[in-house]
Amino acid sequence: MDKLELLNIIKNGENSHEELMRPFQANGSIHFDISPIHNTSIRDLNLDIIREYFLKYNTFDLYEEEKSNVERILINADILKEIDGKAMCSVGGLLIFGKSVENVMSQNGISFAHFRGDEITDELIDKKIICGRLQDIAEQTLVVLKNNMKNPSIIKELKRKEEEEYPILVLREAIINALVHRNYSILGSKIRIFMFDNRIEFHSPGKLPNTVTIEKMKIGVSYARNPFLVKYMENMRYIDQLGRGVPMILKTMKDLGAREPLLQESGEEFVLTVYKE
Structure with missing residues (x-):
């Protein structure tokens, strides 16, 4: 970012510490x-x-x-x-x-909502705010998603087998990716997870960093917006390998015959949509 861009930010009133840092964070200089x-x-x-x-x-x-x-x-x-x-x-x-x-970072955490139907205007079934340390949020959010899923069963070779609507591995990766890669300099915006009858949407605050594209993400090329979080969560085995999450999600859903997950930028958010098998 050059001096002119910085002056424009200050002139437009975006003069908080977090807002001034955002362009530098986007280009990887901070x-x-x-x-x-x-x-x-x-x-x-x-x-x-x-x-x-x-x-x-x-x-x-x-x-x-x-x-x-x-x-x-x-x-x-x-x-x-x-x-x-x-x-x-x-x-x-x-x-x-x-x-x-x-109490210190109001933007931390996940806001979850489950709707009966395929639109955000449909009946609200469940709503939760999940806060705490990142590793605790990850575990608690996975429990919330599992509790809101239907588990149909099939009879195979005279034995009843429970089948989940979404693979737990996919949900886990989606949650961790959102927690680790969101832009924490955006204040007042939590990660949002919307569950519908036919899909789950993971809304993560922050546009993709300058060097990352959706096509690059699909083949495992990534950039760590938050290298501290990546390092510590990787050490604690929440992340297997940097860049592996999105390709794994895509491959797993493809192997199940489900519609390909949708990756897109929407305003100031990155959105991952996983469709039901």
């Missing part, structure tokens, strides 16, 4: 997930969960460290960011290790 969150501190982090993470993936005990060293370790891990000698939570640090994330 990553919002390691930005500091003002008025936060180490007290906003759940040190027990951080300790468990380091014990499992870095094989050392955070609680055996001197208190003076703990903050420095978290700064080096980008969980905290040091600004003018003061340590604040990073966006990613709070999203994965925070105590009450929704």
Whole structure:
């Protein structure tokens, strides 16, 4: 982004920290997930969960460290960011290790709605807001989707076999992709998941980064908008391999004979639509 574009943003009133960072984030010159969150501190982090993470993936005990060293370790891990000698939570640090994330970041979380029919104007069957740390949101959202699915059964070789409307693996990948790759600098907008009779839509705030196209996504070429989130969620085995999610979703649904999932940009959102088998 050149000086003229920056001046236009300021002139148009888009002068919040998040809005000013958005163009730089889009072209990959800055990553919002390691930005500091003002008025936060180490007290906003759940040190027990951080300790468990380091014990499992870095094989050392955070609680055996001197208190003076703990903050420095978290700064080096980008969980905290040091600004003018003061340590604040990073966006990613709070999203994965925070105590009450929704109290600090209102845009965090997923808004779920289930409609009886194929249109958003049809009868609302279920509605939920799911908040917390990213890994907890992922697990809880999958449970909500499973609870809202019909599980028809068929008789095969004298045995009853339960069949799900949507493969759990596909739903899991769609949820994780939305959580990890959304644009967290867009305030006031949660991820939205709409379930209809014939499809599920995953609405993720933020346009695709400049270097990514839908056609590239289909063949596994991707760009990590939030590399901190990708790294930590990958370490915790929520992500198998960067770029693998979308091709896996497409292949799985194709193998089932379902309509090809639709990937599209709609306004300031990226939308993935998965159709029923």
